[in-house]
Amino acid sequence: xSGVRRxxxxxxxxxxxxxxxxLGAWELYADLGTTSSFVLPAPHAVASALWxxxxxxxxxxxxxxEEVGLGIxxxxxxGFALAVAVHLSSPLRxxxxxxxxxxxxxxxxxxxxxxVFWWGFGVLPKLVVIVxxxxxxxxxxxxDGLRAIEGEQLKxxxxxxxxxxxxxxxxxxxxxxxxxxxxxxxxxxxxxxxxYIAESQTATSGVHAGLGHEINADLTALQTPRAYAxxxxxxxxxxxxxxxxxxxxxxxxxxxxxxxxxxx
Amino acid sequence: MATELQPRIKRPLGGAQQSREPxxxxxxxxxxxxxxxxxxxxxxxxxxxxxxxxLKVARGELLAVVGPSGCGKTTLLELICGLQAPDAxxxxxxxxxxxxxxxxxLPWLDALDNASLALRIGHVPRAQARERAASLFAExxxxxxxxxxxxxxxxxxxxxxxxxxxxxSGKPVLCLDEPFGALDAITRAEMQDWxxxxxxxxxxxxxxxxxxxxxxxxxxxxxxxxxxxxxxVAGEIDVALPRPRGRTxxxxxxxxxxxLGLLTGAAA
Numbered sequence: 001x002s003g004v005r006r007x008x009x010x011x012x013x014x015x016x017x018x019x020x021x022x023l024g025a026w027e028l029y030a031d032l033g034t035t036s037s038f039v040l041p042a043p044h045a046v047a048s049a050l051w052x053x054x055x056x057x058x059x060x061x062x063x064x065x066e067e068v069g070l071g072i073x074x075x076x077x078x079g080f081a082l083a084v085a086v087h088l089s090s091p092l093r094x095x096x097x098x099x100x101x102x103x104x105x106x107x108x109x110x111x112x113x114x115x116v117f118w119w120g121f122g123v124l125p126k127l128v129v130i131v132x133x134x135x136x137x138x139x140x141x142x143x144d145g146l147r148a149i150e151g152e153q154l155k156x157x158x159x160x161x162x163x164x165x166x167x168x169x170x171x172x173x174x175x176x177x178x179x180x181x182x183x184x185x186x187x188x189x190x191x192x193x194x195x196y197i198a199e200s201q202t203a204t205s206g207v208h209a210g211l212g213h214e215i216n217a218d219l220t221a222l223q224t225p226r227a228y229a230x231x232x233x234x235x236x237x238x239x240x241x242x243x244x245x246x247x248x249x250x251x252x253x254x255x256x257x258x259x260x261x262x263x264x
Numbered sequence: 265m266a267t268e269l270q271p272r273i274k275r276p277l278g279g280a281q282q283s284r285e286p287x288x289x290x291x292x293x294x295x296x297x298x299x300x301x302x303x304x305x306x307x308x309x310x311x312x313x314x315x316x317x318x319l320k321v322a323r324g325e326l327l328a329v330v331g332p333s334g335c336g337k338t339t340l341l342e343l344i345c346g347l348q349a350p351d352a353x354x355x356x357x358x359x360x361x362x363x364x365x366x367x368x369x370l371p372w373l374d375a376l377d378n379a380s381l382a383l384r385i386g387h388v389p390r391a392q393a394r395e396r397a398a399s400l401f402a403e404x405x406x407x408x409x410x411x412x413x414x415x416x417x418x419x420x421x422x423x424x425x426x427x428x429x430x431x432x433s434g435k436p437v438l439c440l441d442e443p444f445g446a447l448d449a450i451t452r453a454e455m456q457d458w459x460x461x462x463x464x465x466x467x468x469x470x471x472x473x474x475x476x477x478x479x480x481x482x483x484x485x486x487x488x489x490x491x492x493x494x495x496x497v498a499g500e501i502d503v504a505l506p507r508p509r510g511r512t513x514x515x516x517x518x519x520x521x522x523x524l525g526l527l528t529g530a531a532a
Contacts, residue, residue, distance in 0.1 A: 152364055159345045159362040160382040160433050170381065174372040255371040255413060 071130030079138025145179025
């Protein structure tokens with residue numbers, strides 16, 4: 001029942017082939033010369049930009065990775081807490097749910113000046129933006145997870161004299177855990193773009209202000225290959241975080257992934 | 265949907281829920297007088313489930329309830345367990361625990377944790393609760409599966425774990441809702457033998473709902489036959505036969521036919 005599966009060549013081959021095919025098509029299209037390298041740099045140009053600016057990009061990855069990591073954890077905590085509150089109290093659900101949905105439509109640019117006014121140029125306003133974008137999928141999947149416990153199960157717990165809290169602790173909470181982690185995986189995919197939006201909308205002091213900041217600066221300075229290289233790093237960051245969370249889910253909630261007979 | 269977890273009715277006899285001290289009148293663990301229960305369907309039409317059921321179950325008696333589908337058997341058990349309140353009539357029962365049709369084991373707990381759930385709810389420390397469940401596992405042929413999760417157990421084993429969970433609630437009345445309905449014929453026969461032995465060693469008052477007339481006469485002291493919806497008592501059969509009983513014994517076969525006769529008579 002170990003949660004980790006071996007990375008066999010047959011499992012790695014399909015994603016590698018697809019990535020190579022897409023890269024090949026991109027390279028061919030860029031080499032045709034119908035677009036300029038300012039608009040679409042070829043993959044080899046992006047790769048060399050990445051190689052030459054590795055130190056610079058890694059230095060900017062630091063703050064961005066911190067924002068994404070902390071932001072997701074905070075969003076997970078907030079989404080989970082809100083889901084539990086909303087699950088336990090239907091007046092609260094009626095009050096909170098419409099606001100939570102509506103919050104997803106607020107353009108960050110509208111509130112960015114206020115966030116900077118309150119919290120300045122540091123990491124805090126960026127975290128707020130990421131949490132605002134990311135808590136929602138966690139909230140929705142966790143509420144569904146909490147509700148997945150059937151009425152029959154709750155009746156059974158009642159005849160065993162379980163209190164409301166005990167029914168929550170023994171049945172609803174464990175049932176919601178894998179759901180919350182699925183929500184976190186969705187949140188992660190939007191969390192990386194959330195960090196970009198946060199960095200674009202809130203000013204930052206300091207030399208290395210994050211990849212989002214760097215991408216915007218590079219695009220303005222027509223350093224398109226380096227912007228692409230930084231975007232590639234964001235792309236890789238999202239994939240790495242996604243699989244880290246999948247792994248965490250297998251370890252924390254193994255019952256949600258019963259071992260199948262064949263894993264090849 | 266916030267589900268209530270506290271029983272909605274105050275049962276006169278279940279007042280001290282945890283108390284094993286019998287408070288029922290005379291020797292009866294359960295007493296129903298003209299109990300009625302009606303549900304509303306989606307369109308707001310009243311659907312009577314039980315219409316005037318009167319019934320007494322003696323302490324230590326095993327009462328089987330048979331009846332056609334939808335005659336309110338499950339409703340009857342939920343009333344006795346205090347999960348529903350009657351719309352009319354009187355209902356008194358010693359504290360009762362429900363074993364639902366499906367085992368409803370929690371997939372994130374292993375067999376011992378599932379079986380000892382009632383003890384954990386009663387604030388018994390985990391190690392001690394597991395120990396008490398483990399002592400029953402040997403008797404039930406579950407030895408070696410203490411740490412198995414529900415997905416790793418067969419249907420019969422899951423049902424046995426669910427039964428240990430029911431027994432360990434410590435309540436004097438067990439309400440079993442078609443506990444063997446989903447099992448294959450061989451496993452069902454084993455489980456029936458096993459239930460008889462388990463009750464011989466720790467006697468309880470049992471209400472066994474089943475749609476299997478043969479199971480009813482094999483296991484019960486008395487068989488109550490309900491009519492189709494709304495459920496009424498269509499007949500009663502006393503099974504005054506020694507245990508263990510064989511399903512081919514002439515007396516058992518005769519009683520089975522009598523019960524079937526009552527059932528089909530009630531349905532006509």
